[in-house]
Amino acid sequence: MPKVTEAHRVARRGEILDAAQRVFAAHGYRGSSITQIVKASGLSAGAVYSYYSSKEELFHAVVERTFATRTAAITQVRPDVPRPPGELLGSVIAELGEDIYTIAPQVWAEAAVEPEARAAVAGVFEQFGGLLRAELTEWAMSHPQRAGGDPAAWAARRVPVLVAIIPGFIMQRLTMPGFDQRAFLDALAETFDA
Known part of the structure; x- marks a missing residue:
């Protein structure tokens, strides 16, 4: 299995945060779900959860x-x-x-x-x-x-x-x-x- 670089991790976090920001902007914090963020990111739920453990953590990062x-x-x-x-x-x-x-x-x-x-x-x-x-x-x-x-x-x-x-x-x-x-x-x- 190839080693994941720090640059890749930073880029992936950025992609996830971009998706979360779009979802929060469209639905508000309370109206957003981690499922919507996963879908907007185009990644698997596992990939998103490997970087962020919850909607709250994503919101604070955004x-x-x-x-x-x-x-x-x-x-x-x-x-x-x-x-x-x-x-x-x-x-x-x-x-x-x-x-x-x-x-x-x-x-x-x-x-x-x-x-x-x-x-x-x-x-x-x-x-x-x-x-x-x-x-x-x-x-x-x-x-x-x-x-x-x-x-x-x-x-x-x-x-x-x-x-x-x-x-x-x-x-x-x-x-x-x-x-x-x-x-x-x-x-x-x-x-x-x-």
Whole structure:
């Protein structure tokens, strides 16, 4: 029997996660089954179970991959000059990616009832808040008239508010017919940067 390489294992996990993400996006977490994921993957149940032991494990892996990808994308667009709060958050929202719009609300729903999902969401928000806090502190240091005496404290007070805007944006984009993303981003900059 030929030896399975690590590259093959990584590729196979990716295929399974892609299938799971499609199923979760189409049916929601609660409406999805491992059978649907197996079918969508085109693999045998044994192959899927050799990598993931349950729907829950698959969901957590999809969530982790989705948020890690988005965090990496957000980190890569950081310019040399720190941006004011509204512009910073607007650039983050512009980099969210389509996959987040179906996964994030499901994760939030699970976080309300499942401690492991709650811990995962808290970790994402903490990591994301750290990225925002670092850039906002830099911006505040170069704008002392706006930030007062302690740029780090100024940034820390604003981060929870900025982080809370993203779920609101996602839910409006997902549920409101005719939602105008450009107008939202313009208003965001006007609200925080004026």
